[in-house]
Amino acid sequence: MTALLPILFLLVFVVVFGYAIVFLTGLAGPKPVQTEAKKEVYECGVTAQSSGNTKIPVKFYLTAILFILFDIEIIFMYPWAVSFGDFIESGYGLQALVAMGIFLLVFIFGLFWEVKSKALDWD
Numbered sequence: 001m002t003a004l005l006p007i008l009f010l011l012v013f014v015v016v017f018g019y020a021i022v023f024l025t026g027l028a029g030p031k032p033v034q035t036e037a038k039k040e041v042y043e044c045g046v047t048a049q050s051s052g053n054t055k056i057p058v059k060f061y062l063t064a065i066l067f068i069l070f071d072i073e074i075i076f077m078y079p080w081a082v083s084f085g086d087f088i089e090s091g092y093g094l095q096a097l098v099a100m101g102i103f104l105l106v107f108i109f110g111l112f113w114e115v116k117s118k119a120l121d122w123d
Helices: 005-028 058-090 093-116
Strands: none
8 A cells, every 4th residue: 555655646636736737727817709700711811611610420429439449459468468478488489379269359340340331431
């Protein structure tokens, strides 16, 4: 428990300090003035053709989320590949290989599910 005390103190300090800074900046900073001119859409001095409330398709968000998900999974593979030699030397090479195999099976299943459900089709 005593080993966690400095980490707990740092966590509390960071949270309190963060909230204090945000609170003090809200008090000391300039207050926004809402005028009709500020509420209008501005396009390089040209009069706006639309209201600026365009709808972005949900497929765009789905594609972005899937990209981030699979990108992060690939990023998790790099440290495993770098430290796999250490696992072999310590005698845990088979366990590390099985763990990465399960991870890859989940990854490949997700990829096949994505293709089968046509998540990336824009039609």
